[in-house]
Amino acid sequence: MRAYDIIRKKRDGAELSKQELSFLITEYLSGKIPDYQMSSFLMAVYFSGMTDAETIALTELMLSSGNRFDFSDISIPKVDKHSTGGVGDKTSIILAPLMAAMNVKVPMIAGRGLGHTGGTIDKLESIPGFRTGLTMQEFKNNIKDIGFSIISQTDEIAPADKKLYSLRDVTATVESIPLIAASIMSKKLAEGIGGLVLDVKVGKGAFMKNISDAGKLARTMVNIGNSMGVKTVAVLTDMNQPLGKTVGNGLEIKECISALRGKMPDDLKEVVLTLGSWMVYAADCITEEAAISRLSEHVLIKYKSELMDFIEKGDAFKKFIEFVDAQYGDPEVAFKPSMIPSASRVKEIRVASKGYIQEMDAEKVGTASMLLGAGRQHTGDSIDHSAGIVLNKKTGDYITPDEPVAIFHYNDETKINEAEEVFLSGIQTAEIPPDKRQVIIDVVI
DSSP states (O other), rough: OHHHHHHHHTTTOOOHHHHHHHHHHHHHHHHHHHHHHHHHHHHHHHHHHHHHHHHHHHHHHHHHTOOOOOTOOOOOOEEEEOOOOSSSOOHHHHHHHHHHOOOOTTTEOOOOHHHHHHHHHHHHTTTTTTTOOOOHHHHHHHHHHHSSEEEEEOTTTTTHHHHHHHHHHHOTTTTTTHHHHHHHHHGGGGOOOSSSEEEEESSTSSSSOSSSHHHHHHHHHHHHHHHTTOOOEEEEEEEESOOOSSSSHHHHHHHHHHHHHHHOOOOHHHHHHHHHHHHHHHHHHHHHHTTTOOOOHHHHHHHHHHHHHHHHHHHHHHHHHHHHHTTTOOOGTOOGGGGSSSOOOEEEEOSSSOOEEEEEEEHHHHHHIIIOOOOOSSOOOOOTTTEEEEESSSSEEEETTSSSSEEEEEOOOTHHHHHHHHHTTTTEEESOOOOOOOOOEEEEE
């Protein structure tokens, strides 16, 4: 078997066997297949695509290249949630303690932010003393004792994906749906979960800019998960404007604390309760196969009501406190969010003309936040956990030049003017209010 023949076969649009894909992955990891040949293969996949069977096989091979968590000694359903990335997307930090309060275990491995999108790990590290680099035993103990844990990615999970992604990043092959799906699912399926809910973001601040591509990615990932014995659901959510009222790590943690105490903006609440209801559904499917046949709008409404009860009773908030304490953070932060570092400077941002906000471009808001110091332009860049943006107004709100549309929080003044220019270029106003945009676009099961 030769890499050359496999590359040519995929270039010509033929379906590869699992044995051929295994040869490529194994030999590439061992260093016998050079980067230039694997780059050619990735480009062939980019143009020719992959069948469902190929994508599933590739995912299995990437998954088996590293370690998998074994939580078989925990009988309670284990379900995770994954987002494809957005701006102001803080739902994981709210959902994990909420699920734990409902007796659903959540073993979550999360990532850092890059470019205009934020990362769950960066947000959590805004909490004084908080650690995301736990030992595997600490991770497992927290899941058993508290009900969830959130840690940063490790080299032991899907090393084939890490090596392939580095190559995709420099060969213009990132935007391949089969490769994206295999990358995401190989890491998620390593968590030892029985259920997975995918938040596939759509719009200007998302990786997937249109509903058609987002739907294809969602369907591909759902097929992979279900074929490998993990009950998988994908929810397409709007990311044309930021989610919630804050963008930036420490600011978003403060918003999460407020949300866990029952106070959250309507768009954030809708996404949290929708994703949460599907996580509960996935957990029910693990323990009772008949739950699949009982699925209805009435059942989902019931789940949402139960979720809201656990927030209002304070159970989710208590789980968050336990979580912070177990991961070496100061639990007092839940009662005193002012303990989270604050920026030394703030600036009110105003629009030039009055009117209804027609658009608040999420990518531009995220880029402005990055320029203020909250994000990374390159992997390895340091970030300012106190920097970011508080949004006083959102799409559909009426605004005048007399009131700030947003407040910038920052320490470094060098890029403040550029950040303001980028932010304002994403705001459009008009005399009439815009049509209401749906936050939940579609569900793929």
